[in-house]
Amino acid sequence: MTVSYNYAIYLGAIVQWGFLFAFLHALANSINKPDKELVYISFVMCICYSGNLFTDYGQTTYLDFILLDGCTLLALLFLKRFKFKSYPVAYCYVTTGLCINIIFSFLMHLDMTLSKYYEYWWFWSVFTVVVGCANICMIIACFINRDFLGLVNLKSRILNRVL
Numbered sequence: 001m002t003v004s005y006n007y008a009i010y011l012g013a014i015v016q017w018g019f020l021f022a023f024l025h026a027l028a029n030s031i032n033k034p035d036k037e038l039v040y041i042s043f044v045m046c047i048c049y050s051g052n053l054f055t056d057y058g059q060t061t062y063l064d065f066i067l068l069d070g071c072t073l074l075a076l077l078f079l080k081r082f083k084f085k086s087y088p089v090a091y092c093y094v095t096t097g098l099c100i101n102i103i104f105s106f107l108m109h110l111d112m113t114l115s116k117y118y119e120y121w122w123f124w125s126v127f128t129v130v131v132g133c134a135n136i137c138m139i140i141a142c143f144i145n146r147d148f149l150g151l152v153n154l155k156s157r158i159l160n161r162v163l
Contacts, residue, residue, distance in 0.1 A: 012052040015135045019046040022142035037088045040079050042142045045094060048072040062109035066102055073098045092152050093141030097134040104131055 023042035030039050051068060076095060080087065104127050111123065140148065147153055 011132060011135075012055065015139065016046070016049045016052055018136075018139035019049050019142065022046070022139055025143055035086060037079075037084050037086060038090055038142065038145055040083060041076065041088065041090050041094055044072060044075050044079065045138065045142060048075065062105045062112065065105045066109065069098045069101045069105065073102070088145050089147050089152055090141040090145045092155065093149075094138050096151060097138040097141075100134045101131055 019042065023039070023046040026038040026042045030036050048068065048071065055064075073095060076091070076098075080091065084091070107123070108127050111117070137149065
C-alpha cells in the first residue's frame with residue numbers, strides 16, 4: 001500500500017461527502033422554493049460519486065472513471081432536457097468539471113495502456129491536481145451556485161463573439 005493509494009481513498013471519500021453535504025444544503029434551502037434544479041444536480045452528483053466509496057483503486061482502471069463521469073454527464077443532460085426550467089450556474093461548473101475529469105482520465109488511460117510505462121512522471125501530478133481542483137470547484141458550485149471563477153461570464157463572451 002502506497003501513499004498515493006491512501007491519498008486516493010481519502011480524496012474520494014472527501015469528494016463524496018462534499019457532494020452529500022451540498023445535496024443536503026440545497027435540499028434544506030429549497031424546501032419553500034419552486035426551483036429545485038440545484039437539488040437535482042447535487043443529488044445526481046452525490047449518487048454517482050458515492051460509487052467511489054466502494055472502489056478498489058488497485059483494480060480500477062481509468063476507463064472505469066471515464067464511464068462513471070460519462071454516465072453522470074448523461075444524467076445531467078437528461079435532467080437539463082426534461083426537468084430544468086432554468087439553468088443554474090452550478091450546472092455549467094459541474095458539466096465543465098466532469099468534462100475535465102473525462103479528458104484527464106482518458107489521457108491517463110492512454111498513458112497507462114499505450115505506453116505501459118508505470119514509473120512516476122510529471123503528468124501524474126498534473127492529473128492529481130487538475131482533477132482534485134475540478135472536483136472541489138464542482139462541490140463549491142453546488143453549495144453557493146455563484147459564478148466564482150467567471151466561467152459563465154467567459155462562456156457568454158465566447159458565445160456572443162462567435163454568434
